[in-house]
Amino acid sequence: MIILKSKKCDFTVFSIGAVGYCLLEVIWRGYTHWSMLFAGGTSFLGLSKISSVFKKAGIVKKALVGSALITAVEYIYGIIFNVILKRKVWDYSNLPLNIGGQVCALYTFFWFLLSLVFIPLADRLKKKLR
DSSP: HHHHHHHHHHHHHHHHHHHHHHHHHHHHOOOOOOOHHHHHHHHHHHHHHHHHHTTSSSSSHHHHHHHHHHHHHHHHHHIIIIIOOOOOOOTTTSSSETTTTTHHHHHHHHHHHHHHHHHHHHHHHHHHHH
Protein backbone atom coordinates (compact mmCIF):
# COMPACT_ATOMS: atom_id res chain seq x y z
CA MET A 1 0.00 0.00 0.00
CA ILE A 2 2.89 2.38 0.79
CA ILE A 3 4.45 1.77 -2.65
CA LEU A 4 1.13 2.47 -4.37
CA LYS A 5 0.72 5.72 -2.42
CA SER A 6 4.28 6.73 -3.32
CA LYS A 7 3.64 6.05 -7.02
CA LYS A 8 0.39 8.03 -6.88
CA CYS A 9 2.26 10.92 -5.24
CA ASP A 10 5.00 10.81 -7.91
CA PHE A 11 2.38 10.71 -10.68
CA THR A 12 0.61 13.74 -9.19
CA VAL A 13 3.87 15.69 -8.90
CA PHE A 14 4.80 14.67 -12.47
CA SER A 15 1.40 15.79 -13.77
CA ILE A 16 1.54 19.16 -12.03
CA GLY A 17 5.04 19.70 -13.42
CA ALA A 18 3.94 18.70 -16.90
CA VAL A 19 1.11 21.22 -16.99
CA GLY A 20 3.08 23.91 -15.14
CA TYR A 21 6.06 23.68 -17.48
CA CYS A 22 3.84 24.05 -20.53
CA LEU A 23 2.05 27.02 -18.95
CA LEU A 24 5.41 28.67 -18.28
CA GLU A 25 6.38 28.15 -21.90
CA VAL A 26 3.13 29.60 -23.20
CA ILE A 27 3.55 32.63 -20.92
CA TRP A 28 7.25 33.04 -21.88
CA ARG A 29 7.19 32.44 -25.63
CA GLY A 30 3.54 32.17 -26.58
CA TYR A 31 3.38 28.46 -27.44
CA THR A 32 4.59 25.03 -26.39
CA HIS A 33 4.98 21.52 -27.82
CA TRP A 34 3.37 18.35 -26.46
CA SER A 35 6.80 16.87 -25.72
CA MET A 36 7.29 19.56 -23.07
CA LEU A 37 4.63 17.84 -20.96
CA PHE A 38 7.11 15.01 -20.40
CA ALA A 39 10.12 17.31 -19.98
CA GLY A 40 8.21 19.36 -17.43
CA GLY A 41 6.91 16.37 -15.54
CA THR A 42 10.35 14.79 -15.41
CA SER A 43 11.93 18.06 -14.29
CA PHE A 44 9.41 18.82 -11.53
CA LEU A 45 9.53 15.24 -10.25
CA GLY A 46 13.32 15.55 -10.15
CA LEU A 47 13.07 18.84 -8.27
CA SER A 48 10.76 17.16 -5.76
CA LYS A 49 13.43 14.54 -5.04
CA ILE A 50 16.30 17.02 -4.56
CA SER A 51 15.28 17.98 -1.02
CA SER A 52 15.27 14.38 0.16
CA VAL A 53 18.54 13.52 -1.57
CA PHE A 54 20.36 16.71 -0.51
CA LYS A 55 18.80 17.08 2.96
CA LYS A 56 21.57 19.13 4.55
CA ALA A 57 22.27 21.37 1.55
CA GLY A 58 21.03 24.93 1.49
CA ILE A 59 18.51 26.14 -1.07
CA VAL A 60 21.22 27.71 -3.27
CA LYS A 61 23.05 24.39 -3.61
CA LYS A 62 19.76 22.59 -4.23
CA ALA A 63 18.87 25.17 -6.89
CA LEU A 64 22.24 24.61 -8.58
CA VAL A 65 21.48 20.89 -8.71
CA GLY A 66 17.97 21.68 -9.93
CA SER A 67 19.20 23.91 -12.74
CA ALA A 68 21.68 21.23 -13.82
CA LEU A 69 18.90 18.63 -13.75
CA ILE A 70 16.50 20.72 -15.86
CA THR A 71 19.28 21.65 -18.29
CA ALA A 72 20.12 17.95 -18.68
CA VAL A 73 16.44 17.10 -19.29
CA GLU A 74 16.21 19.89 -21.88
CA TYR A 75 19.38 18.65 -23.58
CA ILE A 76 18.09 15.07 -23.80
CA TYR A 77 14.67 16.18 -25.07
CA GLY A 78 16.36 18.60 -27.47
CA ILE A 79 18.48 15.82 -28.95
CA ILE A 80 15.43 13.57 -29.32
CA PHE A 81 12.90 16.08 -30.66
CA ASN A 82 15.04 18.74 -32.34
CA VAL A 83 17.94 16.71 -33.70
CA ILE A 84 16.73 13.14 -34.21
CA LEU A 85 13.03 13.76 -34.97
CA LYS A 86 13.69 17.21 -36.52
CA ARG A 87 10.64 18.80 -34.81
CA LYS A 88 12.34 22.19 -34.28
CA VAL A 89 10.71 22.72 -30.89
CA TRP A 90 13.39 25.28 -29.89
CA ASP A 91 16.78 26.51 -31.02
CA TYR A 92 19.21 28.38 -28.76
CA SER A 93 22.00 28.51 -31.34
CA ASN A 94 21.70 32.31 -31.56
CA LEU A 95 22.38 32.65 -27.81
CA PRO A 96 25.88 32.71 -26.30
CA LEU A 97 27.33 29.70 -24.51
CA ASN A 98 24.94 27.21 -26.12
CA ILE A 99 25.58 23.53 -26.72
CA GLY A 100 24.35 22.55 -30.16
CA GLY A 101 21.48 25.00 -29.86
CA GLN A 102 19.80 22.66 -27.37
CA VAL A 103 20.78 24.31 -24.07
CA CYS A 104 22.50 27.55 -23.11
CA ALA A 105 23.87 29.34 -20.07
CA LEU A 106 21.09 31.95 -20.02
CA TYR A 107 18.33 29.35 -19.64
CA THR A 108 20.40 27.38 -17.13
CA PHE A 109 20.47 30.59 -15.08
CA PHE A 110 16.69 30.95 -15.47
CA TRP A 111 16.27 27.32 -14.31
CA PHE A 112 18.41 28.18 -11.28
CA LEU A 113 16.10 31.08 -10.37
CA LEU A 114 12.99 28.98 -10.89
CA SER A 115 14.53 26.13 -8.88
CA LEU A 116 14.87 28.49 -5.91
CA VAL A 117 11.06 28.70 -5.91
CA PHE A 118 10.00 25.32 -7.25
CA ILE A 119 12.17 23.03 -5.11
CA PRO A 120 10.54 24.19 -1.84
CA LEU A 121 7.15 24.16 -3.58
CA ALA A 122 7.64 20.59 -4.83
CA ASP A 123 8.89 19.53 -1.39
CA ARG A 124 5.77 20.95 0.32
CA LEU A 125 3.52 19.39 -2.30
CA LYS A 126 5.04 15.94 -1.74
CA LYS A 127 4.63 16.30 2.03
CA LYS A 128 0.95 17.20 1.61
CA LEU A 129 0.34 14.26 -0.73
CA ARG A 130 1.83 11.70 1.66
